[in-house]
Amino acid sequence: MSKLRPLVSGLAPAVRVFRRISRDVNPRHHAFSARVYISSASTYHSLSSPTTFYYSTNSSKFPYHLSNTLAQKSQFGNLRQKSQSRNMSNNADLLINKVFDVKDKIALVTGGGSGIGLMITQTLAVNGAKVYIVGRTEEKLENVVQHHGKDIAGQIIPITADVRSKEGVEKLVKDLESKESHLDILVNNAGIAAPKTETTAETPEKLRENLLNPTSVDEWTSQYATNVVGPYLLTTGFLPLLNKATEHTYGYSGTVVNISSISGMVRISQGHFSYNASKGAAVHLNKMLATEIAKAGFKIRINSIAPGVFPSEMTTQESGDNQKSKMPKDHKGGLPSQRPGNDRDMAATILFVVGCQYLNGQTVTVDGGYLIQAGT
Numbered sequence: 001m002s003k004l005r006p007l008v009s010g011l012a013p014a015v016r017v018f019r020r021i022s023r024d025v026n027p028r029h030h031a032f033s034a035r036v037y038i039s040s041a042s043t044y045h046s047l048s049s050p051t052t053f054y055y056s057t058n059s060s061k062f063p064y065h066l067s068n069t070l071a072q073k074s075q076f077g078n079l080r081q082k083s084q085s086r087n088m089s090n091n092a093d094l095l096i097n098k099v100f101d102v103k104d105k106i107a108l109v110t111g112g113g114s115g116i117g118l119m120i121t122q123t124l125a126v127n128g129a130k131v132y133i134v135g136r137t138e139e140k141l142e143n144v145v146q147h148h149g150k151d152i153a154g155q156i157i158p159i160t161a162d163v164r165s166k167e168g169v170e171k172l173v174k175d176l177e178s179k180e181s182h183l184d185i186l187v188n189n190a191g192i193a194a195p196k197t198e199t200t201a202e203t204p205e206k207l208r209e210n211l212l213n214p215t216s217v218d219e220w221t222s223q224y225a226t227n228v229v230g231p232y233l234l235t236t237g238f239l240p241l242l243n244k245a246t247e248h249t250y251g252y253s254g255t256v257v258n259i260s261s262i263s264g265m266v267r268i269s270q271g272h273f274s275y276n277a278s279k280g281a282a283v284h285l286n287k288m289l290a291t292e293i294a295k296a297g298f299k300i301r302i303n304s305i306a307p308g309v310f311p312s313e314m315t316t317q318e319s320g321d322n323q324k325s326k327m328p329k330d331h332k333g334g335l336p337s338q339r340p341g342n343d344r345d346m347a348a349t350i351l352f353v354v355g356c357q358y359l360n361g362q363t364v365t366v367d368g369g370y371l372i373q374a375g376t
C-alpha cells in the first residue's frame, strides 16, 4: 500500500474510491493495483500511458469486476494498451497454460469419488482448481482426498449428497452458496447403469423373456432420476452461482459439463435399453439447457462429454483403495483405438470443454472410434 500513495496523491476523489476498492480486492492483486488510477468514468479504456486505465465505479459488482479485470490483465500480461500492443505478437495468450487455464477456478464434480468423475476431479485439481466432489458414499470421497488431494496445486473437498433428490440438491446448492461467491465449473457426472440383458433369441417368446422378465419400472425410473433429473436439478439450482462466475472473470463464462455417453447416441441397446434411453435423454437435455439458458440471456456455457468405454466402478465393478479402476488394454481391442479410454484421454477432453470459451450446446464424443464402428 505504501507504494501506492505517491501514485494517487493529488487525486482526492480517486483516492477515496481506490481505498474502498483496496479493502475488497484480493491481496494478491495489490501489486498490480499499484499501477492503476481509478476514475468515475462509466467505462474503462486504455490510455496512451502504459500503466493507466479507467474502470467503471458505477456497477454494484464493482469490486468483483475490478479484482478480476486486474487479475486477468495481470495474469495474461494483456493490458490492451493499444499504443504498445499494435505491433506485438499475442503468442503468450496461446500457451497451453493460458488456453486451458483452470487455476483458482471453483468446480463441483458429482460422482467425483470414482471412475470418470475422479479423472475429471484430478485433472482440475492438479491444475490449480478448488474442486468439490459429491457422492453418496463418504468413504469413497475421503479416499479420494487422501490419495489424490495432497501436494497438488488445487484442492479436493468432499461433500456427501444424493443428486437424485430435489431436497438433496437444494441443500447442496445452499451449502455451496454459503461457501463460495461463484461456481466456475459444474460437472454433472454422477450416473448409474442397470445390469445388461441378452438381446438375441431364436424365438419371440425367448426374446420377450430376455427383455421383459429382468426389467422393472423402478430400473428405468431410478436411472432416469440419476442420469437425467439430477443434471437438470443441479444445473438449474446452480444458475445464479454459475452466472456470478461469468460476472466474476473477464473473458470467462460459468460452464456446465454433462457427462452423457455414446450409449445415448448408438442405435444398438448394448444390452441395457433403460440406461441407453436415459443417456439419450441426457444428450437432449444438454441441448435444451444450452438453448434455453442462452435464450434467457445468460452467458453460461452448457456442453456434454459423451465417453466411450473408460475404467470405472460402473464398467469394472470395483476400484482400489485409491478409488481407481483398472481395465486391461485388450478389453476393447476391437475398437479403432485398440484400447479403452484412459485418464489422459479424459483429462484432455475436460480441459478442452472447460477451456474453450466458444463451445456451447455441444456433445463432444471421446470414444476411441466406438461410434464410427457401431453407427448412430
Ligand SMILES: NC(=O)c1ccc[n+]([C@@H]2O[C@H](COP(=O)([O-])OP(=O)(O)OC[C@H]3O[C@@H](n4cnc5c(N)ncnc54)[C@H](OP(=O)(O)O)[C@@H]3O)[C@@H](O)[C@H]2O)c1
Residues within 6 Å of the ligand: 110, 111, 112, 113, 114, 115, 116, 117, 134, 135, 136, 137, 138, 140, 161, 162, 163, 164, 189, 190, 191, 192, 226, 227, 259, 260, 261, 262, 263, 306, 307, 308, 309, 310, 311, 312, 313, 314, 315
Ligand atoms: N465408464 C464408462 O465407460 C462410461 C461411458 C460413458 C458414460 N459414462 C458415464 O460417466 C459417468 C460416471 O460413471 P463412471 O463410469 O465413472 O462410474 P462410477 O465409477 O460408478 O462413478 C459414478 C459415481 O457417481 C456417484 N453417484 C451415483 N449415484 C449418485 C447419486 N444419486 N448422488 C450422488 N452421487 C452418485 C457414485 O458414487 P456413490 O455411489 O458413492 O454415490 C460414483 O462415484 C456416468 O454418468 C456414466 O453414465 C461412463
